[in-house]
Amino acid sequence: MSIKSKLAAGLGRITYQVLHNVFHRGSSLPGKLAYQFDPKVLRELSQDYEVIIVTGTNGKTLTTSLITKILQQKYTDVLTNPTGSNMTQGITSAFLAHSAHQTTDKKIAVLEVDEANVAPICEAMTPSAFVLTNIFRDQMDRYGEIYTTFEKIVAGIKKAPQAKLIINADAAIFNSIDLPNPKIYYGFSDQNHEKDDIRAKFNVDGVLCPKCQHIMHYHLITYANLGSYFCLNCGFQRPQLDYQVTAINQLLPDQSDFDLDGEEFSINIGGMYNIYNALAAYATGSEFGVTVDQIEQAFNSNEQVFGRQEVIQLDNKQLTIILVKNPVGLNQVIATLQTDTDDYCLGFALNANYADGIDTSWIWDGDFEELPFDKIQPIVTGGERWQDIDLRFKIAGAPADKLQHEANLDSFIAALKSQPNDKIYVLATYTAMLQLRQKLIASGDIKQK
Structure with a gap:
């Protein structure tokens, strides 16, 4: 050196x-x-x-x-x-x-x-x-x-x-x-799907054949534009x-x-x-x-990953922080929440700083309408752009009596702690996740290694 x-x-x-x-x-x-x-x-x-x-x-x-x-x-x-x-x-x-x-x-x-x-x-x-x-x-x-x-x-x-x-x-x-x-x-x-011929949803990016620009078909779609694809026009297909x-x-x-x-x-x-x-x-x-x-x-090591479905003990409640940053990732998180059979509280902290992306319009491409609102009590919105995410929940059909907004992050955390449910999911953009973690570290809820 x-x-x-x-x-x-x-x-x-x-x-x-x-x-x-x-x-x-x-x-x-x-x-x-x-x-x-x-x-x-x-x-x-x-x-x-x-x-x-x-x-x-x-x-x-x-x-x-x-x-x-x-x-x-x-x-x-x-x-x-x-x-x-x-x-x-x-x-x-x-x-x-x-x-x-x-x-x-x-x-x-x-x-x-x-x-x-x-x-x-x-x-x-x-x-x-x-x-x-x-x-x-x-x-x-x-x-x-x-x-x-x-x-x-x-x-x-x-x-x-x-x-x-x-x-x-x-x-x-x-x-x-x-x-x-x-x-x-x-x-x-795609075994057992070789004869299937399906297409991605109408609003999915990246479904045009990169060789001839025709719409690709799929034997299998996992989510969004991912799967076993093939083009009927030019023969382009997924490699072995x-x-x-x-x-x-x-x-x-x-x-x-x-x-x-x-x-x-x-x-x-x-x-x-x-x-x-x-x-x-x-x-x-x-x-x-x-x-x-x-x-x-x-x-099987079960080690927590920074901000990615990170589970934190918040008083007597289980808080899971999930990073969201774009429509495809958000929709996968929503699909994951649908697999929970228990009732839970849902928080969403939305920021629009450089590291998050300053344009928040991506939330309108998220499948909020698919959330099981009957299992969620309540929904707490926060972050620097809480008005945007609060409106998105309203348009998605979230009952007005289940919506609670807290512009201040300390108030946001206090609202989560006061909820009756023992299980809490918080979706957060990158800088909101960092700010939330810093608050929880300062309060001793997250132990520094």
């Missing part, structure tokens, strides 16, 4: 220790300072690691967490960015915060990377693999349409033609361009799968039981979309030599 990089790394580590030990924060500032001092510091810090980049619209944080847990079953030194700080400064901070282990094994860095930052990260380090989750319409003020998001990811992949691509084959957009990289495909088995979901055995709000390649697995988190995350992690672990038994052990 050059003298300049050593000084940059030293500055970053000192900053991290002060912020982490004294103020219990520091996910991006140490990296920002180090990177400004020496733009080559990230390449120097990562040079001994095989780097796995996880990117896509939804599922990056959980997929990254699951891959990390799986690889830790086999490898001693596995580095990651666990808080979801997924731009250059946050990733630099992750290396600065990591305590390297003495090992003869390969060192691995599993990094969640923001879609728009894949190219800058690939200029700063050399990845060994990319894990591609999905692409949906999200934060159009930052990313534009799904095709511009894909272009940003491809720009990074083209800087690493040697890297293996571990691809969600059920997302047609990932199969729309020929890249020289070695490719591994994962998805849902290397790893697949072969059965879904049970879906509950806090548990999913399923088969991968005929082997039974379970994760302590609900939702069809999270089975994709588990499948991506399973495929990645398998490609890195982790056994089925080791993967099962990692899935």
Whole structure:
């Protein structure tokens, strides 16, 4: 490491220790300072690691967490960015915060990377693999349409033609361009559906054939535009799968039981979309030599993931925080809530800061009308844009006597604590989730590690 990089790394580590030990924060500032001092510091810090980049619209944080847990079953030194700080400064901070282990094994860095930052990260380090989750319409003020998001990811992949691509084959957009990289495909088995011919819902993005622009057909649709697709006009179709979901055995709000390649697995988190995350992690672990038994052990570790169906004990109540940020993810959360047979309180904290996306119109594409309002008592709306989400619930048919708004976050939390139900779900955009967690940390409801 050059003298300049050593000084940059030293500055970053000192900053991290002060912020982490004294103020219990520091996910991006140490990296920002180090990177400004020496733009080559990230390449120097990562040079001994095989780097796995996880990117896509939804599922990056959980997929990254699951891959990390799986690889830790086999490898001693596995580095990651666990808080979801997924731009250059946050990733630099992750290396600065990591305590390297003495090992003869390969060192691995599993990094969640923001879609728009894949190219800058690939200029700063050399990845060994990319894990591609999905692409949906999200934060159009930052990313534009799904095709511009894909272009940003491809720009990074083209800087690493040697890297293996571990691809969600059920997302047609990932199969729309020929890249020289070695490719591994994962998805849902369409066995027993080979003769089915269905189409996606009328308001779903990404259902035009990327080769000829005709509407694609499907043998199987899991949700949104994901599934076993084919084009009757030009013959474009989903590639053959290397790893697949072969059965879904049970879906509950806090548990999913399923088969991968005929082997039974379970994760302590609900939702069809999270089975994709588990499948991506399973495929990645398998490609890195982790056994089925080791993967099962990692899935059973039951560790909470920052802000993603994170369960918190709020006085005598069970509070589950669920991040929402776009219509597809929101609709999957709504579908997951439909599997709960108990009554519960529902909170929704909506912000519209840069990290959330400043345009809140996406909530109107969510299937709020599908919520089981008869089981929900009450609905508490909050956040900086509580008026928008309050109106959306009203239009969806939520009874007026069940709606309660609390513009102040302290009042929002107090309202949740005062509800009669023992079970609470809070849907929150990114900065609202961070603000909520900080309040709960300050009150002692979330214990800092």
